[in-house]
Amino acid sequence: MDSLATSPPQAGPLYLRAADGLPLAAEFRAGDGPGVLLAHGFGQTRQAWSATQARLAARGLASLAWDARGHGRSGRNPDDRPYRRDQFADDVQITAAAAGPAPILVGASMGGLTGMVAQARARPFSALVLVDITPRWESAGVERILAFMRAHPDGFASFEEAAERIAEYLPHRRGRKSPGQLAHLLVPRADGRLVWHWDPRLLDEFIPDTEGLEEQLDAACRSIDVPVLLLSGGRSDLVSDETVAHFLDLVPHARHVRLPEATHMVAGDDNDAFTDTLLEFLHDLATPRVAASGDPR
Secondary structure (H helix, E strand, O other), X not given: OOOEEOOOOOOEEEEEEOOOOOEEEEEEEOOEXXXXXXXXXXXXXXXXXXXXXXXXXXXXXXXXXXOOOOOOOOOOOXXXXXXXXXXXXXXXXXXXXXXXXXXXXXXXXXXXXXXXXHXXXXXXXXXXXXXXXXXXXXXXXXXXHHHHHHOOOOOEOOHHHHHHHHHHHOOOOOOOOOHHHHOOOEEEOOOOOEEEOOOOHHHHHHHHHOOOOHHHHHHHHHOOOOOEEEEEEOOOOOOOHHHHHHHHHHOOOOEEEEEOOOOOOHHHXXXXXXXXXXXXXXXXXXXXXXXXXXXXX
């Protein structure tokens, strides 16, 4: 993937250019209808959406997933440019334009937060699918996630060791990840140890910059006038009944579906149920509603 593009020229991997020139690694699947823009969560990569992209493609639907800045194969901010939340919202707008006119955002956690901000700014999306994220969240869940991300600053001696640590963190998952499944999450350091793909500066720069974001998100949600699906995990420790109720007060027209067996990692925990629900929502969007008079709306 050496070339830079402002829009996907063809199906496959490519790089997009952020507003500040940073390259953003992406994967485009061609198809019909409004494009589906897939925004991953903090610490993930675009591969989190691989199975979902395959099923969207099988239905003939276009989709674009990308590695957020500082993640995966996307560029990292230079030392003199701290990571800030507005940069991530800018990147969402860039990728939205590349996904085609009026795409549908599917945003997990960080991807959903920055997508909501981008929608309030410029309204690039025709619909939003928010995956286990609401404008308010449970601090205990955030602390658990960050504790794991900070727990291994020196990386791992092998893929097997990394798989063991991940299995301890996600005990509900069946089986352990293979080296092939971990290849996009870990990169070899000069001394041979395997470290996470994301820039460790994100923990000290981006995370503190999201503090106090709740009021901005509340305002962003009040302005949402497109169809919305909130997909939450029944076993999530980040989104609760209280945070869901708060969100539905802000966006009363939103639809909420809870997947009972999923944690915060909804698409990874139960991808079949997640993608089934997403496809049903997309089908409903494409199907005109008929009023009592018989006129389509």
